[in-house]
Amino acid sequence: MDRLNDKWLRLIGVPLTGMLSNLVFFDAQNEAAEISRITAMALSVGESLLLWETNRLGILLSRRKFPTIKATTARISTQVIWFMVMTVTTRFLLSYYYDSTQFWGYALSSRAYVFNIVVPFFFIIPIASIYEAMYFYRQWYRSHFEGEKLKKEHLQSQLLSLKSQLNPHFLFNSLSTLSSLIPENPVLAEKFTDELADTYRYVLKTQDQVLSPLKEELNFIKTYFNLLETRFGKGIRLEIQVYPQYENHYIPSLTLQLLVENAVKHNAVSDKTPLVIKIFTDEMGNLFVKNNLNKKLNMVASPQMGLRNIISKYKLLNQPEVIINHSEESFQVQLALISSQEMTKMKLSDVI
Incomplete structure (x- = not known):
């Protein structure tokens, strides 16, 4: 108040x-x-x-x-x-x-x-x-005006995600991976193509949603991660431990994709020092995305637009503050999950 x-x-x-x-x-x-x-x-x-x-x-x-x-x-x-x-x-x-x-x-x-x-x-x-x-x-x-600002923040999130998926570097790597798979493993190439299509399909589906169920976000991140796994092999791992009772809670759309992308962007990935990304919940209804650190050499400073976008959304939704824990060994982001009752009180249909 x-x-x-x-x-x-x-x-x-x-x-x-x-x-x-x-x-x-x-x-x-x-x-x-x-x-x-x-x-x-x-x-x-x-x-x-x-x-x-x-x-x-x-x-x-x-x-x-x-x-x-x-x-x-x-x-x-x-x-x-x-x-x-x-x-x-x-x-x-x-x-x-x-x-x-x-x-x-x-x-x-x-x-x-x-x-x-x-x-x-x-x-x-x-x-x-x-x-x-x-x-x-x-x-x-x-x-009225925070509703308009939320729309802009949501649009920015969509653009950031689409930009990361459609930038030439991502397309080049994805198509190169697909090209090498076609003669060597046509079955895997077909699976890779389907997952690439599913990735784009989900991004387009959520373009009109401020929040998405955690279960849908987790299913999407598994598909997105399969693309990364096909590209990096054993150099990247994903571990998910989410209490079933929280799967029907909500988070801002594409949040997990932005955080996973952030981890891949800022860390070197190799079989010897694999990048391990963990997504898990605690008993208080908080969601954690954590990864070990193996920073790239000569890394250009990042404006962290994706992370700032997530923080802004939580603030506009009057949710608990996004907590970031950064040490020499790991980087962790803590997010509050939003229950169905809370979402109903927000009346988000008024600001979409």
């Missing part, structure tokens, strides 16, 4: 409502109790501060419980109930105190009690409306 940034509204609003209420409530009879207008004004400001802060607390609590645009009705209903209970209680106790002590120089009638309780609502309602209008606008603005 955002911090309630209303410093200037309170600095101006409290004294102003105090002065206006003093004009309404101050009576000439007050002079009989030797209470000056300045004293009465100060008391009015104090009462306004009490009411303002009491009802402001209700606004904070309602936003914490019902923070989204879709929960606006529930949030406003909660505020209305809070305002009525707290305002009636506060104003009644103040009136009772003034009545029992005859603070103003006279006893209060039943009509005065009602007047003292009802009039403050003419101040509370417009002030609460200002608070809610400002909050609703900020929520709408964030939902």
Whole structure:
């Protein structure tokens, strides 16, 4: 929940409502109790501060419980109930105190009690409306523009993946591998061709998806890895240990492909020092992608656009931060898995 940034509204609003209420409530009879207008004004400001802060607390609590645009009705209903209970209680106790002590120089009638309780609502309602209008606008603005930003991030992810698959180097290696397989092992060449087609098919399938089931991502990465294995042989290995209960959870589409590609791009691959990529989960519902390090010599610095893209998506989806653990021996990325219930709450169809 955002911090309630209303410093200037309170600095101006409290004294102003105090002065206006003093004009309404101050009576000439007050002079009989030797209470000056300045004293009465100060008391009015104090009462306004009490009411303002009491009802402001209700606004904070309602936003914490019902923070989204879709929960606006529930949030406003909660505020209305809070305002009525707290305002009636506060104003009644103040009136009772003034009545029992005859603070103003006279006893209060039943009509005065009602007047003292009802009039403050003419101040509370417009002030609460200002608070809610400002909050609703900020929520709408964030939902709209972050939705647009998420679309751009998703598009960038697609382009990065397509770029890595379609760049001349990748095509050259894939076609060279296929060319050598055709005369030597036609059956394997046919399998390689099918897997290459499946790789492109999945990329095109996910172009309209922000999230994909982990099970689908794992099936895709196995197909993608077969291409790498055909190319590098025993120089590369993939180990997957994922709890079955998490296979129906979600992650941003093509995340695993970007991370596996990142591992291959930054490490030397050979039979003597194989690149081992591990994909596994823990009992807390976190997904890990880990690989040993065998950095290439004369490696050109990488902007790590794929990794930054994943981090940005998790941030926009209000998910736990992506955790990167980098040591001399290994590189590991920790991702939070998104349950079906969480995805439903996100209403991602609104931002796709």
